[in-house]
Amino acid sequence: MSGLIKSSLAKKYWMAATGLFLCLFLVGHLAGNLQLFIPGEEGKIQFNEYAKFMTTNPIVRVLSIVTFASVLFHVIDGIILTVANKKARPQNYAYSKPSKNSIWTSRNMGVLGTIILAFIITHLSNFWYKMKFGSLPVDSAGYTDLHGVVMEAFQSPIYVIIYVVSMVAIGFHLWHGFSSAFKTMGVSHKSYTPLIEKAGYAFSVIIPLGFALIPIYVFLTNS
Amino acid sequence: MNLTLKVWRQQNADSKGEMVTYKVSDITPDMSFLEMIDVLNEGILSGDIEDKQNYGPVAFDHDCREGICGMCSMYINGEPHGPGRAVTTCQLHMREFSDGETIYIEPWRAKAFPIIKDLVTDRSAFDRIIQAGGYVSVNTSGNTQDANALPIPKENADAAFDAATCIGCGACVAACKNSSAMLFTSAKVAQLSLLPQGEPEREKRVMDMVKQMDEEGFGNCTNTGACSVECPKEISLENIARMNREFLRANLTSSK
Structure with a gap:
């Protein structure tokens, strides 16, 4: 059994398991985000109601803790593996x-992962932190107005570019x-x-594309 | 053909090596890569080829020169065993190169394969991995059973044979960006775990061989697939997935 901890x-098993769990998380997150395409006051209230549900429902809370733990584990395990791999070839x-025998993404998972981590930190401080610890106004139905924060953030072309570039990095990370x-x-x-490989390629295009379309859509329709 | 060679020269395990440039001429396209190195060494010995730092002939591993022993091991122009596919360095021919070309020649680079001299590395880490579990128990009491008496599904026999074609040259480690020995170890694990003769040690084998592989200081597998592409025997990446499966199974079911 010790082989399942130290070897x-x-x-690698933990890397794979947390990575696949985070793939599931991406599906759930995107499904929620798609509500941002609903226009007008109706869309605003629906999104804010959803945001309230996501921050208060006990099952979601457990899932979010598992998600945070998975990200942390994936990052730390990734660093441990990368350090060991560097040590394995001192010179x-x-x-x-290497381009003769392997694809670029497979050799740069650590670089892509670092970009994604930087994005996650930016992303959490933009939205999650404000929702959790900030003092946000309420909408006409009395829900905390996270929708307004999202709309405001994506007025900035720099934010939109950061978000789109980060989604490209996630796409490449998932590709391999x-x-x-x-x-x-x-x-x-x-x-x-x-079939798994083809599904992976489809997943790595569709999911990041879905995420990236939201800031682009908000930017184009609100400016 | 006239060629410029940039060769890694290192006096011994402790000295600091460097890339040294040599000019070789009168190379014919039908020479093997090792024969081309032989020409270089004869030139260095006779003084026809300039060896400014007096390193002497280039030390390199070779034995059968027919692509089956796994001794030759050169990292040529950025790839183990050079630009060819499914060939060892000794079966790589100079027709793969063009007149006037510059060729980089380096040893395998891995902490687990320390350099002995020039292009010669110590690959006994592979032997220790084999010793850790790459064997089967055979009754030698005088009534040894004929191996062919045991029925084996055709698919398993084929897959085991494909894995068994590994010659242990170490190109997989050399190609891998992490210097991982997963392709080698998994080929040996797969070969034996697919056969009924390997069944008694099935769990212990994979656990012991992985443990030894880790202790030797090889890196971890990222599934880039570089190993399989560069492998002179085209060992499939499927073996790595099989070893991942075997290791998981062994750790969950073994009584040890």
Whole structure:
């Protein structure tokens, strides 16, 4: 059993498991965000009501704690693995052509992950922190007006660019990470692995695209 | 063909190495890469090729020179065993290169494969991984059973054979950005776990071999697939997934 905690493979299992859980989180998060496409006062109240539900429902609270823990675990485990990997090759090649044998995203998961982490911190301080600890006005139905905060943030072209670029980074991260996680968990077979890979590519395009369209839509319709 | 070679020269394990430039001429396209190095070494010995720092002939590993022993191990122009696919350095021919080209030649780079001299690395870490569990128990009491007496599904026999074609050259480690030995170790685990003869040690084998692999200081697998692309025997990445599965299973079910 100790092999499931200390071994190199165990660190990879945890990386894969937390990564796949965070993929599920992305689906839920995007589903909620899509409500931002609803125009007018009706859309505002629906989104704010949803935001209240997401911050008060006990099941959601448990899920959000698991999500935070997964992000933290994924980051720390990723750093531990990266340090070990660097140590495994103390001297680099004078001349190397890795593009001949592997795709760029697979070799830069750490770089992409760092961009994503920077984004998560920015994102949380923009919205989550304000919702949780800020003093926001209420809308006409009496809900805390997170919708207004979102609309205001996405008036800024810099914010919109940061958000869109970050979604591209998530897309690249998922392009390799989605199917790689299944392989790490040992879920691999010639009959269904090509399907998992295709599903991963679709996932890594559709989900970040969905997220990225929201700030673009808000920016274009409100300016 | 006339070529410019940039070769890693290092006197011994403790000294600091460097890339040294040599000019070789009269190379024919039908020479193997190792024969080209032989020409270089003869030139260095006779004084026809300038060796300013007096390093002497380039030390490199080689044995069968027919692509089956796994001894030759050169990182050529940024890839293990050079630009060819499914070939070892000894089966790489100079027709793959063009006249006047500059060729970079380096040893495998990994903490677990320390350099002995020039292009020669100590790959005994692989031997220790094999010793940790890459074997099967055989009754040697005089009534040894014929291996073919045991029925084995065709698919399993094929997959085990494919994994068994690994020659342990270490190109997978050299290619991997993390210097991971997952392809090598998983090929050995897969080969034996697919066969009934490997069943008695199935759990213990994968746990012990992974433990040894970790102790040797190899990196972790990121599933980039570089190992399999560069492997002279085209060992499939499928073996790594199989070992991940075997290790998980062993840790959850083993009585140890």
